[in-house]
Amino acid sequence: MADLDGVRTDLERFNEEIEREQYEHLSGQKEDIDTESIYARYSRIFEDEGLIMDVRNRRATARGEERVRMEYLYGFLLGGYAGRKITRVDDRLHMMQAKAEIEVDGKKVSFHSVPAMLANEPDHGKRETIDLAREPVFDGLNPLFRERLDISYAVAEQFGYDDYISMCSDLKGIDYYALREQMQNFLYRTDRLYTRYFRNMCKNVLDLSLSDVRKFDIGYLFRVKEFDRFFAADRMMGVMGGTLEGMGLQLSDQPNIKVDAEIREKKRPRAFCSGIRVPDEVVLCIRPQGGMDDYRALFHEMGHAQHFGNVSPSIPFEYRYLGDVGLSETYAFLFEHLTGNKYWLSQQFEMTDEELFDVGQFGAFKLLFMVRRYAAKLLYELDLHGGEADPEKLYARHLGDALKFRHPESEYLYDLDMGLYCADYLRAWMFETQLRGVLSEEFGSEWWNARGAGEYLRGLWGTGQKFTCDSMARNLGFYGIDEHPLIKEIEKRLRY
Numbered sequence: 001m002a003d004l005d006g007v008r009t010d011l012e013r014f015n016e017e018i019e020r021e022q023y024e025h026l027s028g029q030k031e032d033i034d035t036e037s038i039y040a041r042y043s044r045i046f047e048d049e050g051l052i053m054d055v056r057n058r059r060a061t062a063r064g065e066e067r068v069r070m071e072y073l074y075g076f077l078l079g080g081y082a083g084r085k086i087t088r089v090d091d092r093l094h095m096m097q098a099k100a101e102i103e104v105d106g107k108k109v110s111f112h113s114v115p116a117m118l119a120n121e122p123d124h125g126k127r128e129t130i131d132l133a134r135e136p137v138f139d140g141l142n143p144l145f146r147e148r149l150d151i152s153y154a155v156a157e158q159f160g161y162d163d164y165i166s167m168c169s170d171l172k173g174i175d176y177y178a179l180r181e182q183m184q185n186f187l188y189r190t191d192r193l194y195t196r197y198f199r200n201m202c203k204n205v206l207d208l209s210l211s212d213v214r215k216f217d218i219g220y221l222f223r224v225k226e227f228d229r230f231f232a233a234d235r236m237m238g239v240m241g242g243t244l245e246g247m248g249l250q251l252s253d254q255p256n257i258k259v260d261a262e263i264r265e266k267k268r269p270r271a272f273c274s275g276i277r278v279p280d281e282v283v284l285c286i287r288p289q290g291g292m293d294d295y296r297a298l299f300h301e302m303g304h305a306q307h308f309g310n311v312s313p314s315i316p317f318e319y320r321y322l323g324d325v326g327l328s329e330t331y332a333f334l335f336e337h338l339t340g341n342k343y344w345l346s347q348q349f350e351m352t353d354e355e356l357f358d359v360g361q362f363g364a365f366k367l368l369f370m371v372r373r374y375a376a377k378l379l380y381e382l383d384l385h386g387g388e389a390d391p392e393k394l395y396a397r398h399l400g401d402a403l404k405f406r407h408p409e410s411e412y413l414y415d416l417d418m419g420l421y422c423a424d425y426l427r428a429w430m431f432e433t434q435l436r437g438v439l440s441e442e443f444g445s446e447w448w449n450a451r452g453a454g455e456y457l458r459g460l461w462g463t464g465q466k467f468t469c470d471s472m473a474r475n476l477g478f479y480g481i482d483e484h485p486l487i488k489e490i491e492k493r494l495r496y
């Protein structure tokens with residue numbers, strides 16, 4: 001039998017190295033990314049089928065906390081084994097995308113800058129030209145995406161699973177088919193509200209009728225430049241600090257949470273959080289640009305940072321690093337939610353009642369859009385991994401049905417996160433609404449102004465990811481993760 005304490009120590013070191021590599025690459029301090037050689041250094045863990053089977057066997061007989069720890073460890077080891085198999089193709093995909101260029105109006109621009117270009121281009125025809133120019137990039141990437149998928153499917157088969165879905169289900173303890181039913185209910189219940197609101201926005205913002213809207217228009221639709229004047233870049237950190245202080249959480253008292261706001265040319269524009277050593281070294285990386293989306297991203301990542309940074313250092317490795325990622329996403333959404341909350345907004349910015357209403361309603365619509373998009377992704381990904389024929393067409397159909405505009409078949413693998421990550425987000429959106437309900441009941445509707453709320457959250461964060469979203473929901477007095485509070489809230493906020 002393997003020495004599991006040694007394995008845990010190694011895994012903690014591995015996590016540190018991989019997180020640091022990603023952080024240094026994405027923050028623009030290191031041009032290349034080389035996860036391949038980090039995985040190779042830990043091959044004794046990630047290439048050892050015997051170790052994985054040993055933990056799987058122990059999981060079968062363990063009880064209580066020991067069982068939970070074995071479950072998380074098994075999930076991480078098998079996930080890492082699958083991850084090890086795809087590092088080479090993954091690194092190539094990263095590199096190809098980072099180096100890819102497209103030609104627009106005779107000028108070369110990077111593939112990575114296309115979403116920002118599309119979001120800032122007011123002309124539908126020009127957006128179409130830009131989008132068409134990147135088709136060859138997708139054609140070049142798709143065989144590698146396909147290869148990555150096939151490798152992952154082979155791992156599922158090797159470990160005796162019926163398919164990739166049942167492997168993910170066993171690793172994460174999620175019943176994807178039950179979740180699909182909840183999401184079908186969500187899509188059905190919000191369909192009319194979404195269609196009405198979306199049609200109006202397309203007419204008002206894009207000057208397009210529903211049938212003319214394409215995926216490349218959506219960035220511009222959500223860009224809403226007119227809100228930028230409130231969300232100034234130079235106020236971002238101040239607003240963040242003030243909000244945390246309201247909850248009794250001072251960044252100055254949290255030296256383990258480092259904020260990297262330095263300007264570097266190659267720094268990724270979008271905020272991200274790296275839990276390099278949980279809870280001792282957590283980095284929140286940002287490149288403040290201002291605008292509603294940038295604020296939203298900063299608050300989201302601060303939710304992760306507060307979670308990781310407040311994990312109790314004495315709890316076992318499994319609870320600090322492994323477990324249900326949906327729980328960390330829940331805390332991230334909790335913070336992100338504030339940026340669309342009209343009471344919070346009125347506290348931070350000089351806005352008229354009408355402006356507050358508009359920004360608040362826009363935030364609610366964006367949430368509805370995102371949940372419907374991820375619900376459709378879940379439906380599609382379950383079909384894809386289930387081996388249904390013509391996945392390109394299924395992608396276009398599921399996403400098109402839910403969002404009411406056409407999706408290009410060529411993006412069917414580009415618009416896909418491995419490990420059914422869409423499900424983690426969906427669970428987090430539902431559970432966040434439930435958790436926020438508890439905070440409002442305990443500390444008032446402006447819970448972020450109550451020091452008690454910070455205390456309360458710190459208590460939850462201290463347990464790391466020991467509990468899954470489901471067990472946390474039960475701890476808070478719910479039957480489980482429920483889509484109805486989310487539906488109710490969106491209906492309420494979009495009523496007019």
Ligand SMILES: [Zn+2]
Pocket residue numbers: 300304328329332
């Ligand atoms: Zn997140």
